[in-house]
Amino acid sequence: MNLKPARPLLIGLALVCALALSGSLLRELQPLLARVLTLGGGSLLLLLLLAALVDALRRQAVGDFQVLRQLPSQFVQGQPHEIELQFTPPATRFWQRPHQLQLADLHPPHWHTDTPLLTLQTLPGRPSYIRYALTPMRRGEAEFIGIEYWLPSAWGLWQRRYRQTAAAEVRVLPDFSRILGAELVGMQRWLNWVGVRKLPRLGQGQDFHQLRDYQQGDDIRHIDWKATARVNKPIVRSFQQEQDQQVIFLLDCGRNMRLHMDGLSHFDHSLQAMLLLSFTALKHGDAVGLLTFAHEQSRWVPPHKGVAQLGRLVQGVYDIEPSLQSGDLESAISLLLQKQRRRALVVVLTHLNYEDSDGISRQLLRLKRHHLVLLASLRPHTPDEMAARPVHNSQDAAAYLGARQYQHQVAQVLQQLQARNITCLNTLPNQLSTGLINRYLQLKRRQAW
Structure with missing residues (x-):
């Protein structure tokens, strides 16, 4: 549906209903007044419907927005992201005065936002900006289709819907924020946090690396007794850690x-x-x-x-x-x-x-x-x-x-x-x-x- 009633039309319909109800209530007490109210309400309803019909059929030279959508470099599943929309009105007579319009960004399905309908105040000849949060709920390829917005008709009795293409394809990656967070808290602390048992380290690889002086904490099984006797101080063998797996x-x-x-x-x-x-x-x-x-x-x-x-x-x-x-x-x-x-x-x-x-x-x-x-x-x-x-x-x-x-x-x-x-x-x-x-x-x- 491209049209929906605006506030002035709803107020007019409410006034007609009030007049009709008043005439009905006063029918026994004040017949003449009741008749005037009923005829006035009927006439007002007829004029209002005629004006609404003419206003619905009239077309305005609105023109298309220039829409720029600023997207994050990547989306992560389940994480909120800020989207910025920039609107620049066309150089038509309609946009020579400020307008307030409601709009919806046609984002991919199954994405969540707390503000599905946005309100934007336009300025003559100047770009307007609006931001909102959007959370992708599924991994994989996704697409923004365009922008949908509502503008008042010529007499303001209707809100007319317009749609403009502003397509964008994006990728949604799995949520691996816990992995990246490990860089901040340290590897062993992170492993403990996710419940990984700390295992004692047995041995230091198979490949001999060098002889060096004994240091506190070295395994005594790695002491080279011949080298120790030769230099008269403890010498240990160090081994190269095998990590090429x-x-x-x-x-x-x-x-x-x-x-x-x-x-x-x-x-x-x-x-x-x-x-x-x-x-x-x-x-x-x-x-x-x-x-x-x-x-x-x-x-x-x-x-x-x-x-x-x-x-x-x-x-x-x-x-x-x-x-x-x-x-x-x-x-x-x-x-x-x-x-x-x-x-x-x-x-x-x-x-x-x-x-x-x-x-x-x-x-x-x-x-x-x-x-x-x-x-x-x-x-x-x-x-x-x-x-x-x-x-x-x-x-x-x-x-x-x-x-x-x-x-x-x-x-x-x-x-x-x-x-x-x-x-x-x-x-x-x-x-x-x-x-x-x-x-x-x-x-x-x-x-x-």
Whole structure:
């Protein structure tokens, strides 16, 4: 609808209704006055409707605004961002006097704002500015369509809607503010904050680096007794820390990752855990890479070192949504073995499907011949809830037995994998980040790959 009644028209209609009501109430007491009020109200209504019709049919030479939209360099999911709109009126007669207009920025759907309708005061021949906050709620590509605004008609009885194209395509990245915040609070403090256990450091690498004087706190097992006897003071061997290692994520983007918990899909939980572990591994000097599977087109981010790699990982996955495909682990592992020749820690992020336990075991064993494998499986919270509920009737009993059977089947698959020396982590989505980082640090401490 391009027209809506303005305040003067509503006031006129209210006055007509008041006259008609007064005439009705005075019909018995003052018939003559009641008749005058009724005829006056009818005449006023007729004139008002005629004026409204003429005003609706009249067109004004409004012209198009020049609209500039100032957008942030990047959007982050769930974080508010300030948008600035600049309006410059055209050189038409209509804009030679100030106007107050209501407008709406046609932002992408599923974005949140507390001010969907904005009020702008225009100035003749000068640009006007307005700012508002906007929060993107979904990752991926998004588009601003244009601007919609309302202006008074020639007689001011209507508000006429105008739409102007002001398109802009933007990218919405996952929320990794917690990762960037780690730079401010220090690595170990951040790890403690997210619940990661502090592990004692055993050994200092395998490669001999140099002999040096003993310092307080050095491990006495590293004392070189021959050198100590030769110079008559304690000498220790120092070792070069082995940090030239690689971590590759094999990220399932299939239908099993569409399950939700705490308002996020299993895929989004996996994405956050992957970014957190990537940041940890990069800060420990490891190279991190990524391969996605079970969606339209697999994406490969080659492993690199440095915190800048975190940005490449984010750019590689920010617009992926879990598909309706089943997870083809065999094809994914074949592709990974082609691309990743060097031995690495491969973290498989998926939702374990116990119905294909033999196929999963076979493919992970094939991967294990070339890489160290860490299977991180997200389990749904529904079976845990059903198993914990009291049983009152046959329906509750059936739900309880189904939940227990599911838990038993998954436990069997995990036992089979662990019996074949495949490291497994089966956890709720909201506990995945902490569990992954702890397991990574354990493997790092043991120099397992």
